[in-house]
Amino acid sequence: xxxxxxxxxxxxxxxxxxxxxxxxxxxxxxxxxxxxxxxxxxxxxxxxxxxxxxxxxxxxxxxxxxxxxxxxxxxxxxxxxxxxxxxxxxxxxxxxxxxxxxxxxxxxxxxxxxxxxxxxxxxxxxxxxxxxxxxxxxxx
Numbered sequence: 001x002x003x004x005x006x007x008x009x010x011x012x013x014x015x016x017x018x019x020x021x022x023x024x025x026x027x028x029x030x031x032x033x034x035x036x037x038x039x040x041x042x043x044x045x046x047x048x049x050x051x052x053x054x055x056x057x058x059x060x061x062x063x064x065x066x067x068x069x070x071x072x073x074x075x076x077x078x079x080x081x082x083x084x085x086x087x088x089x090x091x092x093x094x095x096x097x098x099x100x101x102x103x104x105x106x107x108x109x110x111x112x113x114x115x116x117x118x119x120x121x122x123x124x125x126x127x128x129x130x131x132x133x134x135x136x137x138x139x140x
Contacts, residue, residue, distance in 0.1 A: 032104045034119040037128040053093045054103045063132030073099045088114035096121045
């Protein structure tokens, strides 16, 4: 099952790089975790994760993680059942980690169990030396 594979990989990374993956126990122990840019980068190459960027569309277009899809937080809040797939292995991303943590907690309330928020968001991703993907806008 994908969830157990992801969970095992997270445990392995956590033991190798203490502090890169931390569970946020202030909300509900063991449910929503934060993940460092390094740990997420390692997982993206080996696991099928749904990377959901909850920033607005302009922020997403200006630069996003490879393989991420855009789902602004307001759209997620308006209709979470339609906008999220019925599977685990969700990683939420924003600019600094605040909106993504809000989205992760919403997913948790909907019954998802393998949920992460990128600690420090795209700012931390870039600061760690990783690239963002940019998209060209079509001329109007």
